Amino acid sequence: MNYSIAFRTIVVKEVFRFIRIWPQTLLPPAITTALYFLIFGKLIGDRIGTISGASYMDYIVPGIILMSVINHSYANVVSSFYSTKFQRNIEELLVAPIPNWVILGGYVSGGIVRGLLVGVVVTLISLLFTDIQVNNIAVTLSIAVLTAAVFSLAGFINAILAESFDDISIIPNFVLTPLSYLGGVFYSVDMLPGIWQNISMGNPILYMVNAFRYGLIGVTDIDIQLTFIITGGFIVTLTLFSLYLLYKGIGIKN
Amino acid sequence: MNALSLRNLKKTYNNGFEALKGIDLDVEAGDFFALLGPNGAGKSTAIGIISSLVNATSGSVSIFGHDLKHDLAKAKSCIGLVPQEVNFNQFDTVKSILLNQAGYYGTPRKLALQRAEYCLKQMDLWDKRDTVSRRLSGGMKRRVMIARALVHSPKLLILDEPTAGVDIEIRRSMWQMMQEVNEQGTTIILTTHYLEEAESLCRNIAIINHGRIVENSDMAGLLARLHVEHFVLDLAHPVAAAPVIEGCQIELMSDKSLNVAIPKEHGLNKLFSQLTAQNIEVISLKNKTNRLEQLFMDLIDSNPKYSKPSGDNE
Numbered sequence: 311m312n313y314s315i316a317f318r319t320i321v322v323k324e325v326f327r328f329i330r331i332w333p334q335t336l337l338p339p340a341i342t343t344a345l346y347f348l349i350f351g352k353l354i355g356d357r358i359g360t361i362s363g364a365s366y367m368d369y370i371v372p373g374i375i376l377m378s379v380i381n382h383s384y385a386n387v388v389s390s391f392y393s394t395k396f397q398r399n400i401e402e403l404l405v406a407p408i409p410n411w412v413i414l415g416g417y418v419s420g421g422i423v424r425g426l427l428v429g430v431v432v433t434l435i436s437l438l439f440t441d442i443q444v445n446n447i448a449v450t451l452s453i454a455v456l457t458a459a460v461f462s463l464a465g466f467i468n469a470i471l472a473e474s475f476d477d478i479s480i481i482p483n484f485v486l487t488p489l490s491y492l493g494g495v496f497y498s499v500d501m502l503p504g505i506w507q508n509i510s511m512g513n514p515i516l517y518m519v520n521a522f523r524y525g526l527i528g529v530t531d532i533d534i535q536l537t538f539i540i541t542g543g544f545i546v547t548l549t550l551f552s553l554y555l556l557y558k559g560i561g562i563k564n
Numbered sequence: 565m566n567a568l569s570l571r572n573l574k575k576t577y578n579n580g581f582e583a584l585k586g587i588d589l590d591v592e593a594g595d596f597f598a599l600l601g602p603n604g605a606g607k608s609t610a611i612g613i614i615s616s617l618v619n620a621t622s623g624s625v626s627i628f629g630h631d632l633k634h635d636l637a638k639a640k641s642c643i644g645l646v647p648q649e650v651n652f653n654q655f656d657t658v659k660s661i662l663l664n665q666a667g668y669y670g671t672p673r674k675l676a677l678q679r680a681e682y683c684l685k686q687m688d689l690w691d692k693r694d695t696v697s698r699r700l701s702g703g704m705k706r707r708v709m710i711a712r713a714l715v716h717s718p719k720l721l722i723l724d725e726p727t728a729g730v731d732i733e734i735r736r737s738m739w740q741m742m743q744e745v746n747e748q749g750t751t752i753i754l755t756t757h758y759l760e761e762a763e764s765l766c767r768n769i770a771i772i773n774h775g776r777i778v779e780n781s782d783m784a785g786l787l788a789r790l791h792v793e794h795f796v797l798d799l800a801h802p803v804a805a806a807p808v809i810e811g812c813q814i815e816l817m818s819d820k821s822l823n824v825a826i827p828k829e830h831g832l833n834k835l836f837s838q839l840t841a842q843n844i845e846v847i848s849l850k851n852k853t854n855r856l857e858q859l860f861m862d863l864i865d866s867n868p869k870y871s872k873p874s875g876d877n878e
Contacts, residue, residue, distance in 0.1 A: 311637055312670040319667025330655075398651035402712075405615045406668035407640035564577065564609075564618045 314461065317416050324420025328386055333388070335398045335424065336431055339378045343432045346374050347439040350496065361498050362529040371436045372523035373495030378432045378459060380490060381482065383425030383458040387417050388478045396471065400562055407469035410556035414466065414549070421462025422455060429454055442526060449524030449534060456541040457518045461486075463548035470552070470561040489515045499531045514540055565629065567593045567642075567720045567751035568614065573623035575609050575775075583609040585775035591768070593628070597753045598783070602864055603853035606775040607755045608648065611724050615645045628719055637640070641669065643719030644750075646709045648725045654698035658689060658708055661697060669716035676715070681748045683711040686741065703734040704793060708829045710738070715746065722743060723754045727761060739765060763787070763856040771863050778863050793851065797822045800845035809838045810852065 328335040347367070355366030362369070394400045403413055436442065444450055464481075493515030499507055510516055511532075521537035524530035555561065555564045568591040577582040583606045591597045601607045614617030614625055616632070625632040630639035652661045659680055666676035684690045687707040692700060697708060706726060713721060723742065727735040735758070742765060746752050756762055762769065762783075769786055771779040779786065802819035812835065813825040826835055839846060 312672075313643065315670045315672065316668050319664055392709055394653075397653060398647075398649065401617055401645075401651050402646060402665060402668060404617055405640065405643065405645050406665070407637040407670075408668055409637070547598045559619055564612065 311406055313409065313412050316406070317412050317419075320403075320413065320416025321419045321423070324386070324390060324417060324421050327390060328424050335382070335388075336428065339382060339428045340435055343374050343378060344435050344438070346370070347394075347436060351439055357529075357536070362499075363528050364529050365440070367440045368442070368527050369523070369529065370496055370518060371440060371442060372526040373493070373519045375429050375432045375436065375526075376454070376519050376522045377490045377495050378424040379429040379454055379458050379495075380461045380518075381486065382428040383421040384461040384465040384468075384482060386424040387421035388469045390420065391417055391466055392472050392475070392478045395472075396475075402407060404562065410553055414421050414463075414552050414556065416465035416514045417466055418459060418462040421465060422458040425458030425462065426454060429458075444526055445528035446525045448525075449521060453518060453522045453525055453537065453541070454546065456538070457522070460514075460518075460541055460544045460548065463545065463552055466552050467548060467555065470555045472561070489513055492516075494531060495519055514544065517541070531555045565593045566590050567595065567628055568625070568753065569624075569626040570610070570614075571624045571626075573610065573613060573625065574621045575606075575613060575618065576621045584613075584623075587772065588777070589770055589777060589780065591720075591751060591753060593751055594746075594749060595751055595768055596743075596766045597751070598762035598769040599753055599755045599772065600759070600762060600769065600860060601755075601772035603810065607770045607772055611645075611722055611753075611755065612773065615643055615722060616640060636740045641716075642719045644713035644716065644721045646713045646721070646723045646726050648704075648728065650705045650709065652697060652705075652708065652712065654696075656697055657694050658697055658700070658711075659693040661708060662712055665712045666715045671716055679715050679717065682710075683714045684754050686714070686744075687711040688737075703730040705833065706730055706734075707738070710741070714750075718750065720751045720753070723752060723756075725756055727756065727758060728755070735761070737797055759856040759860055769856075771860065772876065773864050783856075789859070792825050792827050794854075795824045795826065795849050797824055797839075797846045797850060798848045799866065800847045803844060807839060807844055 319333055347370075351367035351370055355370070358366040360366070360369075391400075411562075461475075468478060468481050493513050494508060494510070499510050499516060499520075502510060517532055517537040517540050520530040520532045521534050569588070570587055570589040572586045572588060573584050574582075574586050576582045582777060587606070587610065599607055599610070609618055613620045614627070614632075616636070625639070627639040628642045630642065632639045656664070662680040662683060663673075663676050666679055667673075671679065680693075681690065684693055687710060689704065689707055689711060692704060697705065700708065710723070710726060726742075727738055730738070739761065741753070742752060754766060766783055768782050769779070770777050796817065799820045799822065803816070803822075804819070806814045806816040806822060808814070809826055811830050815823040817823050824835070826832070836846060
């Protein structure tokens with residue numbers, strides 16, 4: 311059987327889904343981040359000065375872009391796959407001769423596309439406030455794609471294990487948002503007191519934000535190679551766990 | 565060749581409920597097969613296992629010779645499922661529901677468009693192809709599910725109570741459609757609570773109760789076992805009491821109608837003669853219950869009022 315057709319069908323379905331509801335999926339990040347740039351970058355940032363040689367506005371732009379990528383890649387998969395479960399149209403996929411890796415790949419690809427598209431929207435908004443010269447396009451794009459993949463996979467697992475709509479809002483509200491805000495989006499980890507620096511090093515988003523910041527403006531608190539290792543490790547682990555859940559039918563089969 | 569073979573199929577849910585206690589079943593290719601049973605008997609569990617929605621505890625499932633454990637993709641490719649409840653994305657248009665389904669089965673886009681058009685026209689839904697599915701009536705949603713199940717040309721179509729909740733006109737048009745699909749070579753397994761539906765459509769039947777197959781035979785043979793039939797007779801003139809006729813049980817339902825239980829060997833002609841002799845004129849009669857319904861209740865109650873033939877069916 312030609313699995314590429316099934317894969318393409320899932321990806322196209324996913325992309326059309328979030329484009330169809332663009333006022334819920336693409337417009338809010340544009341407005342929210344415009345306010346971030348205006349308030350934190352422009353009004354407050356002008357009084358903060360520079361961090362690692364970059365203006366505060368330039369410093370926070372990469373973090374805000376990546377935070378949007380994280381939130382929206384996660385949100386896309388968790389809401390879409392959970393709705394699929396809730397409406398029971400997941401049965402269409404389970405009855406069809408589609409291998410689990412194609413189902414996973416299709417949903418994760420949909421999450422990556424939305425994450426990157428939102429990233430582009432936020433980048434365009436940021437250009438209204440500052441002029442960004444990309445330092446390393448390869449690092450920038452690869453970190454964006456890998457980060458979107460990590461959080462799409464995490465969203466997929468959340469959706470599989472969720473038993474109610476509450477369950478799909480707990481992780482974004484109580485885990486993802488705090489980790490993003492504490493992941494060096496608005497500050498350098500060097501600005502934290504000793505113990506908090508060490509605690510922050512346990513936050514994977516810190517590595518992703520810094521690597522992405524390095525790609526865009528050439529400023530980072532951590533080793534870029536370490537980011538690739540950590541991100542790659544997360545992708546492999548989360549992929550294997552997702553496939554295990556699908557194989558066992560946990561959360562989706564009786 | 566068998567379209568479906570189940571061998572010692574068992575399912576015990578996590579809460580300890582034993583839904584299937586080791587069922588064996590064969591459905592021949594091309595058959596129109598009824599799988600009946602009361603609520604909670606294990607029908608939906610069996611269908612869930614066959615269509616990969618439920619994990620079996622043990623036993624084997626083979627679909628057109630493809631084992632569900634070892635040849636999953638080929639086995640799944642043979643199946644089209646119409647579930648009990650609407651389970652398509654209600655925000656999608658009718659056409660996109662079918663195109664997505666065709667895509668999941670690896671159907672190229674051009675062919676998928678042709679198949680979608682054919683199936684929607686067959687279900688009389690072509691005019692609704694661009695309608696968002698949540699705006700459809702209940703009957704139309706049922707037909708969308710049948711069209712969706714047919715879009716990849718399955719060899720085995722499983723219909724799990726496809727006509728539940730639809731009006732009689734739509735139900736009859738769906739019966740006609742199901743017969744056409746079967747005549748085109750698709751094997752159909754039907755579960756339904758409308759026993760009239762099973763009796764008029766299906767050639768073979770299995771009845772499942774408490775997780776076991778309690779009956780598995782051809783429909784004609786099963787109906788032939790019915791020893792006593794129940795009729796309601798409408799009378800031309802009122803009577804004061806139920807007439808007494810040896811061998812028959814007759815109750816007075818009203819002064820102008822009788823409820824008659826008559827053994828097959830007694831015969832209606834003899835009954836009418838006996839009634840006429842008592843100056844009772846019958847103007848019409850009807851079966852009190854559907855014949856299959858009578859047998860079904862007998863089997864489910866484990867109190868058979870029919871006699872199993874020792875040799876060939878009558």
